Amino acid sequence: MQAVSPVISAETTMWKAWVGFNASHSMGAILFGLVYGYLAIAEPQLLFGSVYLLVVGFAMLFGFFLLGRRYWFSVPYRCITFSLLCYSAAVTASRFIPG
Helix, strand or coil: CCCCCCCCCCCCCHHHHHHHHHHHHHHHHHHHHHHHHHHHHHCHHHHHHCHHHHHHHHHHHHHHHHHHHHHCCHHHHHHHHHHHHHHHHHHHHHHHCCC
16 A cells, blocks of 8 residues: 555555545544534533534434444444434433423
8 A cells, every 4th residue: 555556646655545534534523523522511502502513413423323334343333323322312302301
């Protein structure tokens, strides 16, 4: 992987593309956790009052869940499954438990 150039460009190798892909997607997952974690703690009315934010958050987590099921090993898959369950429980609780 370190010596083969992808068809896209001769300026990179498959290794660099692989590392860059994994790093950028990890940063996306971290950003998601930081933003939604912050909103849940500091601005719960904003987060739980916005159907848009709740749907986007669920879609993102569900996408990670599907990717994890298909491509990841068991530890990150179990963690994202737990995150999806916690997210769903929090959204459900925010709708049915008076605050």
